[in-house]
Amino acid sequence: MSRLKTFTNGFIKENPAFVLLLGLCPLLGVTTSAINGLGMGLATTFVLIMSNIVVSLVKDFIPAKVRIPSFIVIIATFVTLVGLVMEAYVPALYESLGLFIPLIVVNCLVLGRAEAFASKNSTLDSIIDGSGMGLGFTFALTLLGSVREILGSGSFFGMKFIEGDGMLVFVLSPGAFLAMGYLVVLINKINKKTA
C-alpha cells in the first residue's frame, strides 16, 4: 500500500513540476510540442531511475562529505549514455531537444531525489520512487507540450486538426510562461479540492 503511495505521489499531489516546481528549465524550454515533451520526460525518467538505483546501491560506501559530487558523477554518466543512445536512434528528437539533453545533469529533480530519497531507502523503493517521480515529470512535460502545441500550432502530436496557424505566441517563449502559470493554477485548484 505504501509502495503504491510512493508511486502515485509523483503524479498530482507531489508532482515534481507543478507542485514542487523542480526542473523548470527543461519544462519550459523543450515543450514546444507534445512529442518533444514526451521525449524529454522519458529521457529524464530513465536517468532518474538508473541514478536512483545506483545511488541506493552505493549509499553505504560513500562518505557523507563527498556525497553530492559522487551523485553528480553518477547522474552525469547516465546523462551521457542517454545522449549517445538518442543521437544514434532518434536523431531528429535529439536535434530538437539540443542543449537540454546534457542539462539533465543539473536538473534539480534528479539530484533532489538522489539526495532526499535514494540515499536513505532500499533499491526497490528507490526504483518505485524514481519511476513515479519520473512519470509525473513526463506527464507534466507532455501536458504542457500538448497545451502549447494545440493552442500554438493547432495540432496534437503532429496531427493537424485546424487549417493555418494557431496562436503563435504559445510556441514562442512567452507562451511557455503563460501556459505554465495557468496550469499551476489549475493543479492548485485540484489539489485543494482533494485535500
Added chain:
Amino acid sequence: MEYVIIIISAIFVNNIVLAKFLGVCPFIGVSNKVETSLGMTGAVTFVMVIATIVTYLIQKYVLEAFGIQFMQTITFIIVIASLVQMVEIILKKVSPSLYQALGIFLPLITTNCAVLGVAILTVQSDYTLMEGVVFAIANAIGFGLALIIFAGLREHMDLMDVPKAMKGVPVALIIAGLLAMAFMGFSGVERGIAQIFGM
C-alpha cells in the same frame, strides 16, 4: 565588431532566461527582492566567466586533443562543481565581506543550468576564447537584467490583490510571460546593428 553583436544578442535578443530558458529556477526562486537578485547576479557573473574560461581550455586542450568529446558533460559538471567550491573557499579567506554578500548563493550555482549551458554553448558555437569570455559576461548581464526587472515587478506584486489560487508562483510565471513578450520586441535588432556597421 562581432563583440557588439554577441553582446546585444545575448542580453536582449536571445536573453538567457526569457528566450533560452536557462536559469529559470533561480529566476523564479530568488527574485523576491531586488537586493538578493543583485547578490545572485554577482555570484553568477563571477562563476559563469571563470567556468567558461576553464571549460573552454579543457575542451580544446584535453577533450579534443585526446578525442574524448563524449566525456564533455561529465567533465564540465565536475569542473563547475569544484570551481564553485574553490571560489567559495578562496572568497572566504580573501574577501569576507564579499563572501558574506554572495555566500548563500554560491552553492546554488552548481545546479544553475545557465552556467553549464553557457559553457556548452560557447564550445558549440566555435567561439574563440575572447569571444567566449565576452559571451559569458553578456549572458551574465542578461541574466541579471531579467532577474532585477522581475524582482522589481514582484516587489510591487506583493501589494496587489491577486486571486487566491494565483498567489505566489503562478502569477510570477504570468509576469515572466509578459516580460518575455516585451523582450521579444528586441528580435531583429542585432541584424539592424550588423547592417549599420556594414557587415
